[in-house]
Amino acid sequence: xxxxxxxxxxxxxxxxxxxxxxxxxxxxxxxxxxxxxxxxxxxxxxxxxxxxxxxxxxxxxxxxxxxxxxxxxxxxxxxxxxxxxxxxxxxxxxxxxxxxxxxxxxxxxxxxxxxxxxxxxxxxxxxxxxxxxxxxxxxxxxxxxxxxxxxxxxxxxxxxxxxxxxxxxxxxxxxxxxxxxxxxx
Amino acid sequence: xxxxxxxxxxxxxxxxxxxxxxxxxxxxxxxxxxxxxxxxxxxxxxxxxxxxxxxxxxxxxxxxxxxxxxxxxxxxxxxxxxxxxxxxxxxxxxxxxxxxxxxxxxxxxxxxxxxxxxxxxxxxxxxxxxxxxxxxxxxxxxxxxxxxxxxxxxxxxxxxxxxxxxxx
Numbered sequence: 001x002x003x004x005x006x007x008x009x010x011x012x013x014x015x016x017x018x019x020x021x022x023x024x025x026x027x028x029x030x031x032x033x034x035x036x037x038x039x040x041x042x043x044x045x046x047x048x049x050x051x052x053x054x055x056x057x058x059x060x061x062x063x064x065x066x067x068x069x070x071x072x073x074x075x076x077x078x079x080x081x082x083x084x085x086x087x088x089x090x091x092x093x094x095x096x097x098x099x100x101x102x103x104x105x106x107x108x109x110x111x112x113x114x115x116x117x118x119x120x121x122x123x124x125x126x127x128x129x130x131x132x133x134x135x136x137x138x139x140x141x142x143x144x145x146x147x148x149x150x151x152x153x154x155x156x157x158x159x160x161x162x163x164x165x166x167x168x169x170x171x172x173x174x175x176x177x178x179x180x181x182x183x184x185x
Numbered sequence: 186x187x188x189x190x191x192x193x194x195x196x197x198x199x200x201x202x203x204x205x206x207x208x209x210x211x212x213x214x215x216x217x218x219x220x221x222x223x224x225x226x227x228x229x230x231x232x233x234x235x236x237x238x239x240x241x242x243x244x245x246x247x248x249x250x251x252x253x254x255x256x257x258x259x260x261x262x263x264x265x266x267x268x269x270x271x272x273x274x275x276x277x278x279x280x281x282x283x284x285x286x287x288x289x290x291x292x293x294x295x296x297x298x299x300x301x302x303x304x305x306x307x308x309x310x311x312x313x314x315x316x317x318x319x320x321x322x323x324x325x326x327x328x329x330x331x332x333x334x335x336x337x338x339x340x341x342x343x344x345x346x347x348x349x350x351x352x353x
Contacts, residue, residue, distance in 0.1 A: 027251060090270075123235060140235065140239065141236070153292075164200070165194075165196040168200065169196045171235055175227070
């Protein structure tokens with residue numbers, strides 16, 4: 001925390017080399033968050049790029065004593081929302097999400113099963129609204145507390161609980177539906 | 186607690202996101218009710234699978250790509266100008282102080298009537314001519330200041346000459 005504060009002050013004083021160490025601990029988290037929000041690796045990288053631009057540009061507005069992690073994730077989330085909104089406008093490109101996840105396994109049968117399960121989970125994710133998805137990803141994906149999640153999303157803990165409850169219920173419903181269909185085959 | 190109420194709380198209970206009291210009640214109900222228990226287990230399975238998927242489906246930055254991205258960000262925008270004021274100095278304070286300074290200067294320059302008429306802020310009540318001319322019209326050369334003690338009646342006269350000449 002103190003190191004982080006020092007790095008922020010260094011960047012604000014013009015030492016640009018301190019910017020990379022400042023973001024380094026969160027780089028994978030940022031990318032994964034953007035990836036799960038957009039469903040596409042290239043788009044996720046663009047979202048991260050946009051977020052990093054914003055962080056560098058508006059670092060001076062970051063309030064001392066607040067959690068940098070929460071602020072950073074908030075910027076990433078907002079960039080991802082912007083991207084999703086843009087996509088919604090140009091809806092002809094919708095549904096073109098990347099399904100080629102890296103998979104190191106060489107066993108075709110196992111690979112097929114894993115892909116099938118992943119596809120089911122991904123399908124359940126598509127049912128979630130952006131807010132539900134972000135709450136679920138922060139709480140259950142990143143392991144943040146309800147309070148931290150509410151800080152990142154700029155909403156109340158009650159709202160986080162409501163969206164989280166809905167998200168989990170929706171995912172469970174989709175799971176139940178898919179497995180029922182499988183059993184019916 | 187009724188089943189309907191418990192089922193509304195199950196999605197939060199499965200991730201231990203309820204308050205301790207609520208959690209206790211839900212778990213107590215689950216122990217008794219097989220339908221709610223089944224629902225709870227089902228939620229648990231879906232949540233665990235999702236978490237597992239989220240943990241597995243991690244994407245990583247390539248070192249070079251990450252550094253390029255940071256480099257682009259730093260180059261794209263002009264460097265933040267290091268301020269003379271310390272970092273937590275608030276902009277609002279600066280604007281406030283500037284506004285106060287402008288108002289003060291304005292009051293000193295214009296001297297509005299409500300300030301002019303106040304005692305102590307107007308012109309000095311001394312008359313220049315009375316100090317510089319005696320009754321005959323000659324320029325006054327000395328000023329005598331007499332101090333009288335109230336207790337002892339002692340008088341002290343101080344004489345100030347215009348050329349600082351000593352007088353006994």
